[in-house]
Amino acid sequence: MTLTSDGNDSGDRVISKETSFSHQANRVITVRAVQFNLPVSVDRHWVRGSPFKTHLFNSLHLTLPAVEYWMVRHVQSRLKHITASPLRQNVRGFILQEAQHAEQHAQFGEILRQQGYELKACLKMEDWILTSLQRLDWRLNLAAIAGMEHLTVLLSExxxxxxxxxxxxxTLKAMLEWHALEEIEHKAVAYEVLQTVSQNYLLRVAGLAIGCAFVLGLLNRCTLTLLYQDRCLWRWSVWREMGQFWLTKEKMLLRSVPHCLWYLQPNFHPAAHD
Known part of the structure; x- marks a missing residue:
């Protein structure tokens, strides 16, 4: 992948000094040279024999590449306007990490195709969402990326x-854990880039709403689609595990509520919680 800036408007603020929100200035984002060699064949239910867990992570593997490239394009377009050295360095680290995530996860689509899954429905929906977002103001795209990164950190934890x-x-477990580690490592970057553009509270709120709707909507839609194709959608065990993930064991949905409320606090910053 070639990383290039796609430019933007002429009236942008240029940040030339450290600002009060740059809490991550003393953190180093490590760009790791990785290459996961996926096995030739993978069990159909490669997460503990569980259809739900398998297709939940299948959906992540499948949809992440396009999302990561969308993030890279928009965050990189701001790089030339950021002159504060620590943030600029972290933005470069963010870009390279996310580009690697996209490249590594892109390998997985072929495995799903070999297993007989029809992927067009999930990918077409994702493409429609991203195309629609890119028709909106570029500031709102940055806000959506910051909001999405906030929710992604919770999933990574x-x-x-x-x-x-x-x-x-x-190998797939290692890939997901590596990705989760790096999401936590660069969790403040997209938010800090957004702050260099605008510190408007309503813009931040709108970005969180879009990010949550995107992540939760797309992830659930693709998971259900793959479960249906796998003829597992109506199994009681699948719905029990789904309830455990969202409500009773991992409590992803219940944990999302306070996590998002924290984001809505006026003095919020991602680095405030380690």
Missing amino acids: VVLASDLLAAAEP
Whole structure:
């Protein structure tokens, strides 16, 4: 992938000094040279034999590349307007990390195709959403990216702190854990880039709403689509595991509420919580 700036408007603010919101200035974002060599064949239910957990993470593998490239384009377009050295360095790290995420996850689509899944429905929906977003103001796109990154950090914490991926296929498990680690590592970057553009509170709120709707809507839609194609959608065990993930065990949905309320606090900054 070639990383290029797609430019933007002429009236942008140029940040030439450290600002009060740059809490992550002393953090180093490490760009790791990685290459996951996926196995030739993968069990159909590669997460503990669980259709729900498998298709939840299948959906992530499938949809992440386009989302990551969208993030890279919009964040990189701001790089030339940021002159504060620590933030500029972190933005470069963010761009390279996200580009690697996209490249590594893009390998997985072929595995799903070999297993007989029809992927057009999920990918077409994702393409429609991203195309629609890019028709909106570029500031709102940045706000949506910051909001999406906030929710992604919560999912990353759940992945790393729970047994969701216990006994999963080792290479795919390692890829997801590596991705989760780096999401937590660069969790403040998109937000800080947004702050260099606008500190408007309503813009931040709108971005969070779009980010949550995008992540939760697309992830659930693709998971249900793959479960249906796998003829597992109406199994009681699948719905029980789905309820555990969202409500009773990992509590992803219940944890999302305070996580988003924290984002709405006027003095919010991602680095305030380690």
